[in-house]
Amino acid sequence: MAKFKIEPHFRLQEWVAEEKGYFRDEGLDYEFKEFIRSSGGAHHAKGPSGAFQSIEKGRESNVTCACHWTVNVAASRGHTKLFADAYSVAPSGIFVRADSAIRTPADLAGVPVSVGYQSGSHYATIQALESYLAKDQIKLSFDEGMLFARMEAFFEGKSEAATLFGGPYYFAEQLGYRKIIDTTFMIGAMVNGDPDMDDVRRYFQALRRAQRDIDLRPELYTHYYKMEFPERFHAKMDTRRWGPGERIVFEPYSREVFSESFDWIAKHEIFEPGSMGSGDYEKSTVSLS
Structure with a gap:
């Protein structure tokens, strides 16, 4: 074997x-x-x-x-x-430079936030900002790539705001970047x-x-x-x-959580219509029990 x-x-x-x-x-x-x-x-x-x-x-x-x-x-x-x-929970947040004029989540209206395409930062940024901003005010940038590339581009001033998680989240805090809003998400x-x-x-x-x-x-x-x-x-x-x-977190990722999250993705059109698959919890999951 x-x-x-x-x-x-x-x-x-x-x-x-x-x-x-x-x-x-x-x-x-x-x-x-x-x-x-x-x-x-x-x-x-x-x-x-x-x-x-x-x-x-x-x-x-x-x-x-x-x-x-x-x-x-x-x-x-x-x-x-x-x-x-x-399941897991990852610390995450939207960061800006220490001297940035952006002070609140509402100030991010129209500001491209660097995120990873169809990755945790993509969904979590929308989820965090939609209680502050209208849909057309939330701007995302996928140009910088994935996590470390986005972190480095942000440190070099190539993006005005970036959603970082895990180690890069702590590194940004250590270097004095300001967190505007928490975007912690499930994994x-x-x-x-x-x-x-x-x-x-x-x-x-x-x-x-x-x-x-x-x-x-x-x-x-x-x-x-x-x-x-x-x-x-x-x-x-x-x-x-x-x-x-x-x-x-050693607790079940339940059918209810699965369904609610799946519906949220469809509502926000993260994927092309009809491309998300069955959404069937039993067919999509495996358990030790």
């Missing part, structure tokens, strides 16, 4: 579980592969594609994550399966290929133990952010000041 493939992805839990030997303790026969390498950050280079497109192309790891909106659509179109026994886990579900159980049991460690002593583990940041940023990063980031 093939080894279970694990790839860390912008959060601390997989790194902590590997450090502590939790995957081995659970009896998991696995391969730990770095998907996002610190040397270049090429995965987040400038380009028109986003999280959905990367899922559509296929991912090697047996369990990966993306914002729950995109996972819902990808699973509904048969590209993956949504893991229904847990869904995907089961790819046809792994043994007992291995999936072992994987999440190890992550549960890692989550407990992070909750107890986050400062011991925030250095792992450097493992996935491009090396050119390392000298300026003081991860001792950073927070724990994405938190795994």
Whole structure:
């Protein structure tokens, strides 16, 4: 039987579980592969594609994550399966320069906010701003690419506002950028290929133990952010000041949440009409129970 493939992805839990030997303790026969390498950050280079497109192309790891909106659509179109026994919550926010004239969410009317196409920042920015702005006042920019590319472009002054999450969120805070509004969002886990579900159980049991460690002593583990940041940023990063980031919630991602989120995506026309798939919870999800 093939080894279970694990790839860390912008959060601390997989790194902590590997450090502590939790995957081995659970009896998991696995391969730990770095998907996002610190040397270049090429995965987040400038380009028109986003999280959905990367899922559509296929991912090697047996369990990966993306914002729950995109996972819902990808699973509904048969590209993956949504893991229904847990979800995550990622800190996220819209940032501007410290000296920016933008002070409130209402000031973002007509201002292009840098987001990743059909990625968490795309949906979350709309969701956060629509209580302040009319639909035609919310402007998004997809030109800067994905997370690290968008962060770097924002730091270089190429975008006036950017939605950042996880490590880049903390980095922007450290460097003195101002958060205008919180856009924290849910992340869904995907089961790819046809792994043994007992291995999936072992994987999440190890992550549960890692989550407990992070909750107890986050400062011991925030250095792992450097493992996935491009090396050119390392000298300026003081991860001792950073927070724990994405938190795994070991509660069901329910049918109700799935349906409400799926309907929200359709209402906001994030995808072309008729291109979202079945929206069938049973066909789109997999569970350990």
